Amino acid sequence: MSWQPALRAAADQLDAAGVPDAMRDARLLLAHALGIGSDRLTLHLRDAPQAEQLARFQALVAARAARAPLSHLTGQRLFWGRPFRVTPDVLDPRPETETLVALALAEPFARVLDLGTGSGAILLSLLADRPTATGTGADVSPAALAVARGNAQALGVAARADFVLSDWCAQISGAYDLIVSNPPYIALSEMAALSPEVREHEPHLALTDGGDGLAAYRAIAAQAPAHLAPGGRLLVEIGASQGQAVAAILASAGFTDVTIHPDLDGRDRVVAARAA
Template sequence: MSGEETGTALLQAAIKTLAKAGVPDPARDARKLFAYASEVEAWRLTLTLPEPVLPETKTRFSTLIARRAAREPVSHLIGTRDFYGRSFAVTPDVLDPRPETETLIELALRRPFRRVLDLGTGSGCILVTLLTERVGALGVGGDASAKALAVARRNATRHGVDQRATFVQSDWMGAIQQRFDLIVSNPPYIAAAEMAGLSPEVRQWEPRMALTDEDDGLSAYRVIIQQSVPALMPGGALLLEIGPTQGTDVTAMARAAGLQDVVVMPDLDGRDRVVMGQIAVAMA
């Protein structure tokens, strides 16, 4: 291809390449990657696409398209993913923030809290979002992965809450001794038998330990609920993101552990997404 090729021609060829590789919504991804390679805001693409493309931009874009055709996630290619209206740094060491997790954010923000714990914090998107939205609150993010915690710290600094966030390397609450008004978690809930059915973007590129418990998908909930109940202040709440078929099992665990007013809340698609329960105000 000549150096005089326009962005439009390169974009059309890239869309065909991604479609042939089975990439969902290839046009969206190709446009996003072209904007990134061109260092142009996405909304300006319509203006710039008819223009000839610089050789270095063409090379950069071609490399990105080849990697995307191998099903590497767009977030890994550009280094960020949007969540709750903000951009978060992501790497292969953390799960991509996902829109359905915003359901947990919305529910958490309906509650009063000054001290929040995010177990399995990963990128820190949940904790950082809650602290950004609730000025004055303090938070702790726990994760067993030191590499994930490094990403979470970057995101706390990126969004100006690093002075209110503490990050602890911990196997769930093993190294966390404080008490909290609110505990949240999006733990690994995919059963080992379900891993083969995931998209290549998830199965091949995201950290396996953040996806599955290598068991029935429920073992993390058993530990988190057991450890969280004594760590909640009177009136405090536990919010857990779940898979869409896990509501009954996780609800039963929460009630058996002594949580009250346990409910399952759906996401915007109507699928069970969050189990929520609280400690009675009178409990010590």
């Protein structure tokens, strides 16, 4: 027996459970079970499975079939070309959030604040690409901050990153020339429509405000100006239908140059603004 029939059976099991791109996930889980890179999996598919490896693989497949996120099972997610450790305490970094990173890197900055940092994916990607910059990650979750600190160490930017337990800017001091945030923006009424991976496995505190999905933007709009240098930039990720509402919130708070930017799929994804 080789791994090939086990892999096919796993893909069929995931497909029956409604997992998108079942064969891709089955291959990634098998590579993880074998402790090899996914790019080397083809070289091992004719190998005979060892009992312990097979049991580990089947347990991973069963968990994925129950719609546990792939990143929670493998322990990491690639974001902006780098691996980030992910746990149930943080949001799974998503490709569309890279739109915010690209916009942030389009202009110089020396000091950046990431509100609701989670895994640290945004902040640490920015620091890794700007070797002279320093930054702060704020979050209300101690567990999330622990994940972010670990990612900072793993990416070699810990010396330039501080982490603060803070409800938005409540415990923040000083001024920054860039503030970024991917806040909870899903309305409570939209939660039921989320995929099981998100709805049942990611922290609800990072997904929704329990109301209309705009509470975080109101708080950030009110608090961020005190921590932005003159002309400093604010970049916030948004839901696809929230562009105009968030732009209006920022404009009403006195921000200038308020613009809405799409992601690669053409959906509104980031609202950018400047401090007066």
